[in-house]
Amino acid sequence: MSIASSGDNTSEDVSGYAVQLEDGIHPTQETMIGISRSFNHFMKKAEKKQSKNLLKLVEKSTSFEGVMNFDNYQVQLLFSPRLANTWSLPVVSLTCIAITFPKISKGKARSLFTSVGEGLLYTGMVEECLNTASEYADIQKETVTLWHEVQDNKKWLENSLETHAFRRKTLVEILTWFVNKAQEIVTEITNKGFNANNPPKKLIAANSMYRVAQTIMLDYQGNNGSISEKELFDLICGMIADILAACLTNIPLVIMKKCNESASEASVEAAAKLLGSTRE
Template sequence: MKLITEKSTKGFQGVRKYDKNDHQDCWSLPVVTLTTIVVTLPNIEKVEVKSLLKSVREGLKYVTLVEKNLNAIDESIQKVAEKLWEDVDLRRKWLGIGLKDIASQVNKTTSQVDTALQVVKLFSEKAKNKINKAVGSQDDDPRFTSICANSMFGVTETIIGEKESNKRLFDELSSRIADIMAACLTNLPQVIAKKCHTSVIEKREASVEAAAILLGETKQIINTLQGPLQDNYLSMTTNDLSSINKWRAHLSEP
């Protein structure tokens, strides 16, 4: 709630900004990729980084719930995002590269804008190197590496190309993360309704109970997203709401 209310933009414009060339219909992967960059940025107060990580950690729980219950994405892509998030959140690593190692390569004598862009460019270079390797080491999962590296390369190239966003990159990227999660979580009522209407009698009681618990946990989020913000997506169909690509198309309309 803190991240959504403080950082999301009118119309959730960050949904269409994260990567202009990404065609994977996945909510969680761009959230994880953007968070990886944000927590590596230099000269950011630790309390801000911890707060963002906590928000993303809590938010991804519901984002993945939407993806799993509405079949919004390829399940294998979601598993990639989950594995990547585990590495970033618990091990502070991206594809085996320590986030501290990337941060240590930054020339901190330059301006804050330049140091932030250095981090973005370092991630871009490392992603490109991963993509260019035809086959990883024996311990690597080539598909996992390819999906994560392509996501990172697309996100970083988009950021580099948007000069107006570089003055306060931490806030800008936090806003994009908030917008993507907020847009995804507009689907929570659908998830709750689906749990309540399961046709398997043996599972119905447990499913309805799970729906009641989920409603209790997310009522404040749902009310916020169905308040004044609802005007931003009223013209979208129920099926369209569960697709990040449909959201991007909707937001890109003149």
């Protein structure tokens, strides 16, 4: 818009850019001022609720390499066709693995857990707004259910993620455990048969974990097992940060769609709050 570079030209009428009412009706200056004040009020209120933990995590992202690296195409498919993916599901799978490392302090694990919880609120908004096809909607629902299970019961598909269960395991043994558990679930479901157009939600979650855990295993073995537990934890955190950061670049588009698709006060209020809470 030309107004964006107009500098001191504050007299130009921008009402046409801000709001569209019924045909032939133009908002008064008082109406425009009221809308502006209302929007700013919601935005400033939301700014006070910045997701500080999430911000610290995404600041670790220096590129978007993690978006490519979490799923290695050398990992053999357990069934056909290849399932669609979302931003949120691999983040949950990666987090489940990272929080089981016994030598990582509880503080670090808790910080990651909190950051991911904050991040999933926004990845969910992006997915609901931009990935509306039914196949993505099913994955989104399963991810929400999966995260609640992790968050409330510290379990992944009914398997405990408590640290004491992994205390005596090596990194290879931990990764193998996730690979085997995921493969067992996938094999059990595929042996019974399923509708490829509507795969069971449990299959979606297990397949994601299988591919993510196998990918990390390949990376670990590619380094001859020389990566320490802390280094692998940081590597996984980096992948999570990259995925979240890449997803968050879609927030401006989500805000625009919320304003454009509905003229309701609730929709515009939601857009203002989203802009405020994600400004940093």
